[in-house]
Amino acid sequence: MDLLTHWLGSAPDFAVPFALAALGLILTERAGVLALGAEGLMLVGALAGIGMQLALGLPGLSLLLSMLAAALVSLLFALMVLVLRINQVIAGLALVFFCQGLTSLLGTLLGWTNRPVSGLQAVQIWPLSELPVVGKLFEQNPLVYLTVLIFFAVVWLLQRTHTGLRLRAVGENPQAADAAGISVLGFRLAAIVGGAALIGLAGGYIAVLSTKMWIADMTGGRGWIAVSLVIFARWSPWRALAGALLFGGIEALIPQLAAAGVRLPQYFVLMTPYAVTLLVMTWVAMGKRATGSQPGALGEPYIREERR
C-alpha cells in the first residue's frame, strides 16, 4: 500500500518531461517538420536552467531561460531545414550531436557539473491531498500543475483555433496552404521555435526540478523516447499524454521497487524504458491501425519553386 502511494506520488514527476517534450514535438511535427532534435534541445534546456539556477536560484526564471535557450538553438535547426532545405533527418541528427557536444563542453568548462541546486517546494491542493492512497498525486511542484494547463492550451490551440487549423494545413498539404495565402515557412518557423521552447522546458524540468544537478548527457535518451512516443501516439496530444504517463509510471517504479527492497539486477532495470519503447512501437505497428493520422507532409521540405 505504501509502495503504491509513493509510486503514484512520484509518477507525475517522471511523466512531466515526457509529456512536455511530446507536446513540443507534436506542435512541430503537425506543421510538417520532422523534429528528431528533441534529445539535444532537452540537454540545452537542462544546462541553461541549471546555469541560471546556480547563478540566481530562482526556479521560475531558470525554467524560462531553459525555454529561451532551446528556442534559440532551434533557430539553427530552422535555418537548416527551412532556409537551407537540408534533409530533416540529417538536420535533426546533426542538431542532437551538436547540442550533446556543446552542452557537455560548456558544462565542464563552466564548472556546472554535479553541483546540486535547490528545486521547487511541492504545493498541496488541499482537500484532494488529504485523500487516502491517491493523496500524494496532489502534492507536486507547481510545474506539474502548470503542465496540465500547458497541455490544454496546446490542445486548444491545435484543435480549436484558426491558427491551429492553419498550422495543421501547413503540415498536411503545404502547396494548398500556400495557395490559400498561408505563410508555410512562417508557420513552420513558429512551430519549430514554439515546440523547442516546450522541449527545452522538459529538459529544464529534469535538471532543475527532478535531478537538481547537471550531468553530461543527463537526459539519457528521454528525447528519443519522446520522439517514439509521438509516433505511437499517432500525433494526438491525448494519446501522447497517456504514453507519457505510462513511461513516467515505469520510470517511477524503478526507485520505488529498489526502496521496497526488491532485489533486481540493476542494469536490466535501467534497460526497461528503452525495451518498453521498442515493445510498444512493435505492438502498435502490429496492430495494423490506420497510419493516416501522420501529417501528410511530415519530413518534406516545402520548396515553392518545385511546386507542381
Add this chain to the structure above:
Amino acid sequence: MTETTLQQTAPPARQPLLARRYTLEIRQQLAWPWQALVIALALLVGLAICTAILIAAGVPASELLNEFIVQTLLDAQNLRAVLFQAAPMIMVGLAGCMAFRARFWNLGLEGQMIWGAIGATAISLFEVGPPVLRLPLMMAAAIVCGMLWTLAPILLKLRLKVNEIISTLMLNYIAANFLLHLVYGSWKDPRDNFPYSPPFKAFERLPDLFAGYNVAIVLALLVTGLTLWFVGISRAGLYLRFVDANPRVAGAVGVPVRKMIIGTVLLSGALAGVAGFVVTAGQEGRLTQSFYQGYGFSGILIAFLARNNPVAATVVALLIALLFVAGRSLQVFYQIPFAMVQLIQAILVICVASSDFFIRHRLRRIQAGDR
C-alpha cells in the same frame, strides 16, 4: 520589327542596387570542380568556427597548427596512434556507408560495436579454440554478434515499418546497459576493483606489424577493399544501386529487394562488430565500460561526408582519427573536455550539409522585363 530588335540588343537598364530583386532558382547541374569548391569553402567556414571555439576554450592560437598537424602527423609515436585509431574508425565509417546505401538509418553502430566486443571477449574468457585460432575466432564471434544485434531492427522495419532510427538507438541503450552489467558483474576482473574484464592474453591481442605499427590498420584497409569490391564490382553492388535508385522498379524487374536490404544492413552490423573487436583486442586489450563512445556518431558522419563511397570514407576516417588523437592531447595539455571533438564534428557536418544548398540553388537577378 525594328522596335523588337532594338529591344533585344539594348543593354538592360541599370537598376539601382537596392531596387534589384533576386529570385532563388534550382540549378540543374553544377560542374564538379565548382561543387568541390563549394564543399571546400563550407569546410573552411566550419574550420574557422571550430578554431574560434577552440581559442575561446583556452587553446592558444599559435598552438593549434602544432597540435593538429605537426604533433599528429610528423611525430612517429602519434602517427602510430592516429593509424591505430583510424582502424576502428574506418570500419564504423564503412558500416555507416553500407547501411545508408540500403537507405537504412543505422544509428545502432555503437550497440553493434558493443556486441562485437562482447562476442570477442566471450571467446577469450571461455578459451574457445586453440591459441592459433583464437584471434580469427574472436573476430568471427564479433561479426556474428554484430549481425545478430542488427537483425531485429531490419526485420521490424521491413515487416512492420517500425522506424529504424528509434529502434537502433533504443538497442544502443540496451546494449550499453548490458555491457555495464557484464563489466560490473560476472565478467569483472577479480584482481582489481575497476569495471573491466580480465586482460586478454598476448595471442588474443592484435599484433604489431613492425616498429609499433599495429596490424589493425591493415585489417581496416582489407575491409575497405572488400566493401569496394562489394559495392563497385560484385553483382550485389549493382543490385544495391538499383534498389537505392528505385526499389519498386528494381523489385518489378526481379531484383531481390528485401534480400539485398537485409544482406547489406547485416554487413553494416558485421562491420560495426569488427570495429568493436578491433578496439577491444587492439587498443584496450580487455572489455571496458565505455570503449565505444563517440564511434557511433563518427561512423554516421564519415558516411555522410564521404557520400557513402568506401574510398572517400577511408580518407575521412583517417582525418577523424587525427581529430580524436588531437582531442585527447588537448584534453591532457589544456583540460579541454573530449566533448570538443564531438562539437567540432557536428559543426563540420552542419557546414557541409548546408553547402548542398549552394550547389543545388542559385540566385538570379530578376530583370525588368521578367515576371
